[in-house]
Amino acid sequence: MDRRYDVVIVGAGLAGLRAAIELGEGARAAVISKVFATRSHSGAAQGGIGAAIANEEPDQWEWHMFDTVKGSDYLADQDAVEIMTRDAPNTIFELEHLGVPFNRTPDGRIAQRAFGGHTRDFGKAPVKRACYAADRTGRVILDTLWEQTLRMGVDFFDEHQVLSLIVDEGICTGVVAYELATGAVVAFHCKAVLLATGGAGKLFKTTSNAFASTGDGMALAYRAGAALEDMEFVQFHPTGIYKLGILISEAARGEGGVLRNADGDRFMERYAPVIKDLAPRDMVSRCILKEIQDGRGIGGQAFVHLDLTHLGPDVIGRKLAEIAGFAKTYAGVDVTREPIPVQPTCHYMMGGIAANADGGVMAGDSGTTLPGLFAAGECACVSVHGANRLGCNSLLDTLVFGRRAGAAVRDFIRTTPTPKPSDRFREQTESRLSRLMAADGTEKIGILMAEMQQVMMEHVSVFRQASGLQAALQKIRELRERSNRISIQDQGHCFNRNLLEAIELGHMLDLAEVVILGALDRKESRGAHWREDFPQRDDEKFLHHTMVRLSGRAPELSYRPVTITRFQPRERTY
């Protein structure tokens, strides 16, 4: 089957929906999502969205910009960070106008709270910058944007999984998708495709991400010739529930919660004397693991405690109810009485599809774009997060750059003729699926996936070194080899997750390889990328973005300079 639109947006999270709203009612747009739109993982965002609206305390966008740059360990492109932090206040007010029900101050303005790495006056003390709706900020923004797009009459193709991009003579003119309920292969022909497919946390065993977070968009763009940027920077959030990885938002520490080791010692005071428990995530994650390595994990085990007992039931009820529920349900912990056992959990990809500030996907190092292809949100790298993202900056990123990409697409389709659709691409995908369904190997997808997640966790997470990375690379390549010998046991055409997981596994193995190659190449420690064999930041050699693209069938590395405007790299202490 074939469908025609002006624009196809892949992904119904915040980035995709914000772009759809910007396109407006003039463009014929389709939003495709492999899970039903409101199941997108943006809905899981808890803590808040950062903007210097100064409702609770003095604040300015320059401070926000400084914090973001410093948080990124000076790897973020400062022109892009400036766009984002300057735009942030308007972004919040716009959300409010659309109906987002933020928590309020006593005088009826949007309430704000403290978050990791966000400070006043260029690092002097924590500042309340995160706008929030209890600890369900993502949920309420996702619902509001989705309901607005329903009002506008945007066409949704929920539970349709995009399997390939249509790139005809170097121009992107559509996607090929698979309808979960029927197994139908559908070609969407259009003038522009916007990828907003979110993160890839499922590369790792312990993660706060959803089953849908398999990095499809990144892998599809990579296979279509786009560059992936800074993929070695993977954020581990310090406080996942022990063993489960379910997130306990930084908001818990923003509201006053503290981390304690086996001695009951508030250890972050030692590592970050100024902002303590509100240090950025890369640091806190390393500190937790250091405490554990030094034998100060609780009961000698691989976790520490997050203590909220002193906050009182009122603050917890009004501002942290959701995470209190998670602790109760999954760890059996009443947070008003007992501390929560926590350990770092894979949370966010700083890297992604190399994109400019208008969502244009970069094809070459010189800034040329791949016409017709756009990207925004977590799947893209603009780059505003550099080597480490600050909390509350991702929702902001999805909205600011989702809107800008939507506007750029709107302009692009005005001047672009309708491409001639060809059946070739759908047929290619159909025959690829038939081959996959007919394969009769003995390898099981579930097992390959588990082995990948295990090895990534072991060697490519918070602490890395050459030998481990080499071992991981070898293992990933072996898994790729074995993945050619799978079979699809579900031969049906209705909700065949078995088939789709085989495809997702292929995507993740590609991305794992890119992450490891970047990590091996970067012989320094910066932000979330910590090399035990190179524990210093090395600006002379590595103040650059890592770009990986496919050359033939092999990944090829190159570099792109970092844009520095206002803030020269300095030592990063908190």
Added chain:
Amino acid sequence: MDCTFAVYRFDPAVDRKGRYQRYVVPAESGDKVLDCLNRIRWEQDPTLAFRASCAHGICGSDAMVINGRVALACQKLVRDFNTANHFVIEPLPVFQVIKDLVVDLRPFFEKHRAVRPHLVTNGAHPEKERRQSAENQQFIEPALRCILCAACTASCPITRVNPNYLGPAALLRAFRYICDARDAITLERLRKLDDEDGIWGCETMWWCTEVCPKGIPVTKCLGQIKRLLKKEDSSD
């Protein structure tokens, strides 16, 4: 320890009606029911179909019937049931089964859309945010927890007998906008619900509140709509 799962199966391509299939799954007491279903799919039977994404009760994908009660598979642990490690897993009632535990939620979302689920305001937007009192925001807060999992609507006894009844989830969403002080069409919203397919379909049976995985006092919120309508009527 081994857990036994009797899981409802229906494949539209081969089955004329549903059947139950038995699986034995090694599990720990702290495992989620969803973990067990995944284990079945990954290790024993990849043809088993169910929805899931976030795995911690926030996306609303995996409402189903677990040992006779509607719940999220990712929010229930093995130890939450004293059924001697035996589980019966079935799809949500009321909705048509597409395959196994996957049901067709289109009617559910049509009803959601029917309540005009978006803020309607008059005039130009202010430069900054509109003011809203903290009390008003807290008043609608319970409804903001809704993850559209359909557990309430699937459990509601009225939904079973009146297919036109909007059902608790859509009415809860209506409550969210009716009681949001920023909204400009409160009266119009109320009037639209003023019949047996709307708010008066609710006979205060509490099933929705009972099963809600987010602990939303659904029945009470619906009660607010009734109260407001009665007030309107008496002031007419």
